[in-house]
Each structure stands twice: as structure tokens, then as C-alpha cells.
Amino acid sequence: MSRNKGKSRDTADPAIGLEPNPFQGMRRKLLVALGVATLTPFLFVLVVGHAAYTNAVRTGSMETMRRIVEDHGRMIETYLRERRADLELLLDFxxxxxxxxxxxxxxxxxxxxxxxxxxxxxxxxxxxxxxxxxxxxxxxxxxxxxxxxxxxxxxxxxxxxxxxxxxxxxxxxxxxxxxxxxxxxxxxxxxxxDPHEFSGMVERIRMGSTGEAWILDAHGRYQTEPRSGAALLSQARVPEQALHPGRGIHVLEAAGEDGTDYLYCAAWINNGKWLLVARQEKNDAFAHLQEAASWIAAIFLLGGLIISVLAFTISGRLELALTRVFHEKEGLRDHLYRAARLAEIGEMTTGIAHEINNPLQVMKSDLSYMEMVMTDMVEKGTLQEGEDCAEVRTSMEQLRLQISRCAKITQSILQFGRQGDSVVQDVELRAYLPEVLGMVEEKAAVRGIALELETPPHPVFVRADPGQLQQVVLNLLNNALHAVEEHHPDGGGKVVVLCGPGEKGMVDIEVRDNGCGISPENMERIFAPFFTTKPVGKGTGLGLSVCHGIVGRMGGNMDVRSQPGRGTRFTVRLPRPQKG
The missing domain is CATH 3.30.450.20 (PAS domain)
Structure with missing residues (x-):
């Protein structure tokens, strides 16, 4: 369907009273809303999960360090007991x-x-x-x-x-x-x-890549050599809390002498004379946290990207669907407005036809009177027969013909537009269809379209309302003429009307054309109200929908077959009269 390219349907058109599209720009709002609604809980879950994981890793790392120091302290105590036992064995034996x-x-x-x-x-x-x-x-x-x-x-x-x-x-x-x-x-x-050999044994603690251990005396002096480098008996520079852990095993976080953040773990051994101290860089101890943070960041970015793409796609589709609904609503209102105007025009046409019919009757009566006077004058000899008299008679005959033609047109209009209940009766199609085709034969001739009627040699009756059947056949003929004219603008178009017995007690009326045809996607909506492929102002989209309803109320049905570029065939099936 063509559209005025100079105007957008998203803005108000005061000429036809269209409302501005309230859904324009809704994509941004939907995108923000969907983003907030999905990313917020997603981010909340990630933050809470990371916090819980961080707490679990920190607790687990500290507990692991405490257990390692506890086991290492037991190993040192065992080592010292074995050395003491060696000496006791020598003395005893x-x-x-x-x-x-x-x-x-x-x-x-x-x-x-x-x-x-x-x-x-x-x-x-x-x-x-x-x-x-x-x-x-x-x-x-x-x-x-x-x-x-x-x-x-x-x-x-x-x-x-x-x-x-x-x-x-x-x-x-x-x-x-x-x-x-x-x-x-x-x-x-x-x-x-040998304190150096003893230091090597103490140093064999395993805590990541930066873990180390040493022993201090009660005054904080090195009893073993730490891996980080310090002389035996030198004063250790470790946090005060690590030097005085109290009873049991104590784990704490503190900065070392080089400013690096460490995890310290201290425990008294050798009957409380020595303090076993172990430490590990926090980055090493909590390396899993950094890895988890990287994974969480990657998950957040990937999840955010997926959510953003989905939100962008869904919001776009929602805006498109809402805009389509809005345009359909506006189109429906436009069609209803045009349908109302057409109904008004139909009522006006019926009134005009009625008003024209009265002068036609007067003109017909006066023409009959003129013929009677002329005949009387000829008989009395006051008017001589001749060439002039013959031309007058020919003109009067032509006037009578044209008056009859106008009267026939007005009668058809009055019959088409009359109001009242449906009157179903037996209609003989061989006599009925030529009258209907006569209403459009002039239009077809002007457009160079051949209009043909094929009927069987025997009478064909259907049960139908003559006025409503006329409306159905005229609509199909007008549609066929339009399709043929569009496909054959230089002539060569053809519309054929056929009738004859059908299946299951029905009678078929077919309207065939060699026009442009109907596309497959439009075939599904061909009988839908307000659907039309004609340009704006050339159709309301109500004709076939109304015809489909009329045929259904008369006990029949309609179907259509079409090939794009080759033509269309509409079939109206109506019931035969029941034999009484």
C-alpha cells in the first residue's frame, strides 16, 4: 500500500486528525528499564556471591595456614624430642x-x-x-x-x-x-x-610461593634464618601482635618491614620458649580471590553484554510491535472514517438517484406526448413527412433510449442502496447476471477490458437475496477490473463470469481475470476487514470482508485462488432451491 513519503505516521497529521505515536522513543525507556531490571539483580548476585566467596577463601586460607603452622610446630617439637632422646639413650646405656x-x-x-x-x-x-x-x-x-x-x-x-x-x-x-x-x-x-641445618628444617614449610617460617626467642631475636634474609640473633621486625600472640595459634594481617601486606601466623613451641612465626604475602595467600575477581568481572561483562543484546532486541521488538498496533489502530480509524464517508455518499447517491428518477419520468411522459402530437399533426396534414421529420423522429427515439438507460441506472442504484431486511428468494442466474454485468460493461469498455459471461444452456437457480447478491458480484467485478487495468494498462485484459452447478447441492458463480494476481502473504488476509492493496483513497478494505459475510449469511461460502502475474479466480458458492 502506498504512503505519502512527505509525512511520517509517527507525527500528528492535522489534515486527517492522526494522533502522535506515543510509543516513539519507547525503545530507550524499555532498554533502560530492562537493563536495570536484569542487571541490578545480576550484579547483586555477583557482589553477594563474591563477598561470600571472599569470606570463605579468607577463612579457608587462614585455617589452612593455622593448620600448617600447627603441624610444622609439632614436627619441630618432635625433632627436638628425638635429639634429646638420642642423648638420653647414650647416657642410659x-x-x-x-x-x-x-x-x-x-x-x-x-x-x-x-x-x-x-x-x-x-x-x-x-x-x-x-x-x-x-x-x-x-x-x-x-x-x-x-x-x-x-x-x-x-x-x-x-x-x-x-x-x-x-x-x-x-x-x-x-x-x-x-x-x-x-x-x-x-x-x-x-x-x-648447627642452627643453619636447623633453619633449613624450619624453612621446609609449604605455603604458596612466598611462604616462609622462622623461630624467635622470647625477646624477638632470630633463632633460625628466614628466607627473606636476616642474621641469627638479630632483632626481628615483625608486627607487635605477632610477637605476642597469646596462647594457641594466632593469624593476623599486617604489613611487613618492606611495606608488603602479609598474613602472619604465630605459635609458641619448646615449652613456650620459642615462637614459631610463619608468613605469606596476601596476594599469594588470596590468589584465588584475584582469579575469582577476574572471572566475576568476565562473567559480569559477558552477562551484561548478553543482557544488553537481549534487552536491545526485546525492546526493539516491543517498540516495533506497539508501533505497529498504533499504526493499525490509526489505519482502522482512518478506514472507519472513510467507510462512514462512503456510507454517507451511498445515502446521498440513493437520494440523488431518487431525485433524478422523477425528472426522467416527466421527460419520458413529455417525450411520449411530443410523439403523439407529431403523429396527430402528420395525420391532419399540418406536418409533411420528409427528411426533417425523419431526423426528428430519430432524435426522439434516441432521447427515449437515453432516458430509459438513465432510468435503468437510477433503478439499479436504488436497488443496490435500498435498506431493509434480507429477502431470500429463487434467483435465476442466466437472466440475473446479464443485468449485473450491464452495470459495469461501460466501465470495462472504456478501459479496453473484455467482459464475458458464460452460462449453461439450461436455467440455473440459487437461493439468495437479489440485492445482496448484486452487491457481491459487483464488488468482485470492480476488483477484477482494477487488477486487470493495473496489469494491462494498454489493453488485452479480460474478465469472465461463469455460473453452473457445483458440488453438494451448491451452485458456483466464478469471476476470473488475467490481472496482476494476489501475493501468497496477502492471500491469508484477503477476507480480513480493512485489508486492501489499493492506494489510499482507492479502497477501504471492507468490500471482500462484507461480501464474505453476506455469502455466509445466505448459506454459502467463498474461496479464492490466485497466481501472481497470471490472474485470480473468486468462487461464490450458494445453495440451490429446495425441491418442493
Whole structure:
């Protein structure tokens, strides 16, 4: 259907009273609404899920670190107990005085080193603190340890593990010492432990790629060497909270001496004398959080993109559908307006036809009177027959013919437009159809369209209202003439009307043309109200819908077959009269 390209249906047209499209620009509003309605809960779920996951990962990482430190502390405690047990075993099974022999002591040191390389030397010390025998790399035989803190603690408790100190050798080390009664005297067996070997064992903690562990004494001095680098016995620079964790195992977050954020975990070992400290960079400990954050960002971007595309598509379709409904509503109002105008024109046409019919009757009467007067004058001899008289008679005959023709047209209009209830009766199509075709034969002739009627040799009756049947056939003929004229503007068009018996007690009336045909997509809506393929002002879209309803009320049906570019065939099926 053509449209005025100079005007948009989305804006008001004061000439026909169209309203502005209220759905114009709704796509943006729908897009925003759908975006907010979908992205908000989506983002909320992601944020809440990330927060829950973060909390779970943080808690899990801290619990894992606490468990690792706890297990590592047990391993160190076991290691120290084993070293103490080694010394107790030597004292318990050696005969009196054998360990006071340097050669025997050296042999026992070699035996101990085979099980633990951390043993540096052995010393056998009497009750007065004098080292009676010594086996090791230093010259410490005869040294007096009576005033050494570790010696006094060993005599008091029977066993002692010292902090790291310098001693006579002036290098960091710590000792494991045990005391036993040998006869009337108390003997002390002391073993010096290599702090570097011990540090290697402490360092074997596994916490990511940045995890490390070390041991501090009660004053915060390094007892083992941390991986990050610090000298033994140097003061540790760790958070105050880590140095005083209290009882149990404590995990905290704090910045290190280099400004890096760490997770610290501390636990007391060696009967509360040493503090085992482990730390790991937060980025390493919470690496899963960064990975999860990356995944969440990717999911949000991908989900947001999918939601945006869906929202854009759905909003576009909604706006298009609403705009289509609006245009259909406006078109319906336009069609109703035109249909009302046509109804008014029809009423006016009926009135005009009635008014014209009265002068025609007068003219017909006067023409008859003129013929009677002329005949009387000829008979009386006052008017001589001749060429002039013959021309007058010919003119009067032509006037009578034209008056009859005009009267026939007005009578057809009055019959077509008369109001009242439907009167169904027997209609003989062989006599009825020529009258209907006569109403459009002049139009067909002017347009160069051949109009043909094919009827069977015997009478064909149908049960129908003559006026309504005339409306149906005229509508089909006018549509056929329009289609043929459009497809054959230079002539060659043809419209054929046929009638004859059909199936199941019906009679078929066919209107065929070789016009432009109907496209397949329009075939589904051909009988829909207000559907038309004609330009604006050339059709209302009501004709076929009304005809379909009329035929249905008369007990018949209609169908259509068409091939685009070749022509169309409408078939009206009406019931035959019942035999009485």
C-alpha cells in the first residue's frame, strides 16, 4: 500500500486528525528499564556471591595456614624430642666413665651424625661444670660451664634446650643437654646443634610461593634464618601482635618491614620458649580471590553484554510491535472514517438517484406526448413527412433510449442502496447476471477490458437475496477490473463470469481475470476487514470482508485462488432451491 513519503505516521497529521505515536522513543525507556531490571539483580548476585566467596577463601586460607603452622610446630617439637632422646639413650646405656673417654665420645658423635647432620659436637661435663671430654671441631676440652645458664638449667630440670647464643666459640649455636646420676656424681651430656641445618628444617614449610617460617626467642631475636634474609640473633621486625600472640595459634594481617601486606601466623613451641612465626604475602595467600575477581568481572561483562543484546532486541521488538498496533489502530480509524464517508455518499447517491428518477419520468411522459402530437399533426396534414421529420423522429427515439438507460441506472442504484431486511428468494442466474454485468460493461469498455459471461444452456437457480447478491458480484467485478487495468494498462485484459452447478447441492458463480494476481502473504488476509492493496483513497478494505459475510449469511461460502502475474479466480458458492 502506498504512503505519502512527505509525512511520517509517527507525527500528528492535522489534515486527517492522526494522533502522535506515543510509543516513539519507547525503545530507550524499555532498554533502560530492562537493563536495570536484569542487571541490578545480576550484579547483586555477583557482589553477594563474591563477598561470600571472599569470606570463605579468607577463612579457608587462614585455617589452612593455622593448620600448617600447627603441624610444622609439632614436627619441630618432635625433632627436638628425638635429639634429646638420642642423648638420653647414650647416657642410659653407657657404662660408667666410658663417655669421659674422648675416643669413645668421638665415636658416639659419628653415630649421632649418621642419623642427624645437625650435631656439631659432644661434650661430657662433670657436676662442677668442667668439660671432661670433648668431641668436635673446636678446642673446648676442659672448659668451665659452671656459670652457663644452660648448664644450671640442665642440672635443675634434667634436660634443657637452649636459645641460640655465641658462647666460647663466638658463633651462633644452641645446645641440647641432658643430666644423669652416675654413681654419686651428676654427669651432663651436651650436644651442640648447627642452627643453619636447623633453619633449613624450619624453612621446609609449604605455603604458596612466598611462604616462609622462622623461630624467635622470647625477646624477638632470630633463632633460625628466614628466607627473606636476616642474621641469627638479630632483632626481628615483625608486627607487635605477632610477637605476642597469646596462647594457641594466632593469624593476623599486617604489613611487613618492606611495606608488603602479609598474613602472619604465630605459635609458641619448646615449652613456650620459642615462637614459631610463619608468613605469606596476601596476594599469594588470596590468589584465588584475584582469579575469582577476574572471572566475576568476565562473567559480569559477558552477562551484561548478553543482557544488553537481549534487552536491545526485546525492546526493539516491543517498540516495533506497539508501533505497529498504533499504526493499525490509526489505519482502522482512518478506514472507519472513510467507510462512514462512503456510507454517507451511498445515502446521498440513493437520494440523488431518487431525485433524478422523477425528472426522467416527466421527460419520458413529455417525450411520449411530443410523439403523439407529431403523429396527430402528420395525420391532419399540418406536418409533411420528409427528411426533417425523419431526423426528428430519430432524435426522439434516441432521447427515449437515453432516458430509459438513465432510468435503468437510477433503478439499479436504488436497488443496490435500498435498506431493509434480507429477502431470500429463487434467483435465476442466466437472466440475473446479464443485468449485473450491464452495470459495469461501460466501465470495462472504456478501459479496453473484455467482459464475458458464460452460462449453461439450461436455467440455473440459487437461493439468495437479489440485492445482496448484486452487491457481491459487483464488488468482485470492480476488483477484477482494477487488477486487470493495473496489469494491462494498454489493453488485452479480460474478465469472465461463469455460473453452473457445483458440488453438494451448491451452485458456483466464478469471476476470473488475467490481472496482476494476489501475493501468497496477502492471500491469508484477503477476507480480513480493512485489508486492501489499493492506494489510499482507492479502497477501504471492507468490500471482500462484507461480501464474505453476506455469502455466509445466505448459506454459502467463498474461496479464492490466485497466481501472481497470471490472474485470480473468486468462487461464490450458494445453495440451490429446495425441491418442493
Amino acid at each position: 653407657e657404662a660408667h666413665g666410658e663417655l669421659a673417654d674422648t675416643d669413645v665420645l668421638t665415636d658416639r658423635l659419628q653415630w649421632l651424625r649418621r642419623s642427624c647432620r645437625a650435631f656439631v659436637d659432644l661434650g661430657y661435663i662433670d657436676e662442677q661444670g668442667r668439660q671432661v671430654a670433648y668431641a668436635g671441631p673446636h678446642s673446648l676440652a676442659g672448659k668451665d660451664y659452671s656459670q652457663a645458664e644452660w648448664f644450671q638449667a640442665t642440672l635443675t630440670k634434667g634436660v634443657h634446650i637452649s636459645d641460640v647464643f655465641l658462647g666460647y666459640r663466638n658463633e651462633p649455636h644452641f645446645v641440647v643437654a641432658v643430666a644423669r646420676k652416675v654413681g654419686e656424681q651428676t654427669a651432663v651430656l651436651r650436644a651442640t646443634m
